[in-house]
Amino acid sequence: MASRKCRYDASREESSLLGGNPIVADDKKRRVVTLIQLVERSKAMKKTNLALILALFLSLALGLFIGQAIAETVNWRITSYFIKMEAIPVPDVEGHFIGMYERRGLATFEDGEVRVYHTRGTFDSIKGQGSFQGYTTLTANDGSETMVKYQGNLTIPPGEKLATLSGNGDYIKGSGRFQGIKGEVSFSGKYITPYGKETKGDQVVDATGTYTLPSQ
Numbered sequence: 001m002a003s004r005k006c007r008y009d010a011s012r013e014e015s016s017l018l019g020g021n022p023i024v025a026d027d028k029k030r031r032v033v034t035l036i037q038l039v040e041r042s043k044a045m046k047k048t049n050l051a052l053i054l055a056l057f058l059s060l061a062l063g064l065f066i067g068q069a070i071a072e073t074v075n076w077r078i079t080s081y082f083i084k085m086e087a088i089p090v091p092d093v094e095g096h097f098i099g100m101y102e103r104r105g106l107a108t109f110e111d112g113e114v115r116v117y118h119t120r121g122t123f124d125s126i127k128g129q130g131s132f133q134g135y136t137t138l139t140a141n142d143g144s145e146t147m148v149k150y151q152g153n154l155t156i157p158p159g160e161k162l163a164t165l166s167g168n169g170d171y172i173k174g175s176g177r178f179q180g181i182k183g184e185v186s187f188s189g190k191y192i193t194p195y196g197k198e199t200k201g202d203q204v205v206d207a208t209g210t211y212t213l214p215s216q
Helices: 002-017 022-067
Strands: 072-089 096-109 114-126 129-139 145-155 164-175 182-191 203-212
Touching: 072 114, 096 129, 096 203, 114 145, 129 164, 145 182, 164 203
Parallel strands: none
Antiparallel strands: 072 096, 072 203, 096 114, 114 129, 129 145, 145 164, 164 182, 182 203
C-alpha cells in the first residue's frame, strides 16, 4: 500500500507541475516548440535578407567601378600656319582689328602618333594683342577625330615683336575610337614668324588634354 501511495503522489505532483492537466501540459509544450521554431525562422530570414542586401550592394559597387570611365592625359605639339586670314579694322583706336582665320598643320603626340591639325576661329585684337576663339579638329590616320571648342588670349611680351598665346577648351565631339569623348584641353605657344607675304604666321603650340571615353 505504501508503494502505491508513493507512485500515486509522484504522478500527482508531476501533473500539478504541468498545470494539473496532462492535455493542457501537452498544449503548452507544443506552443513552446512552435515559438522556438518561429524565432529560429525569423533569425534565418534576417540572415538571408542581410546576405541579399550585401550581395546587391557589392554588385552595384562592382558595376559602378566597371562602368566608371578612367581619365587619360595626353600631350602633343602643334606646328601650323595660316591658310586664310581676313581682318576688318575697327575705327575706335589705332590697330584694332576683328576677323576670322583658318590654320592647318600637324599635331605630334608623345607616343609618336601624328594627326592632321585644322582649326577655324575668330579674333579681336589691338596691335597684335587680344582674344580669340574657335574650333580645332585633330584627325588620326584611321579617320578617328576629336573636336575641341577653345578660347584664348594673345599677348606680346615686353621687348618682343611676336605674340605668345595661351588658352583652354573642351572636347565637344569625337568619332571612331574617340566616339563619346569628354574632357578638357589647355595650351600655350608662340608665333615663330609674322603673317605677311613671305611668311604665314607659323606657330608652335604645346597642348595637354585630359579626357574620358565611354566604357565598352
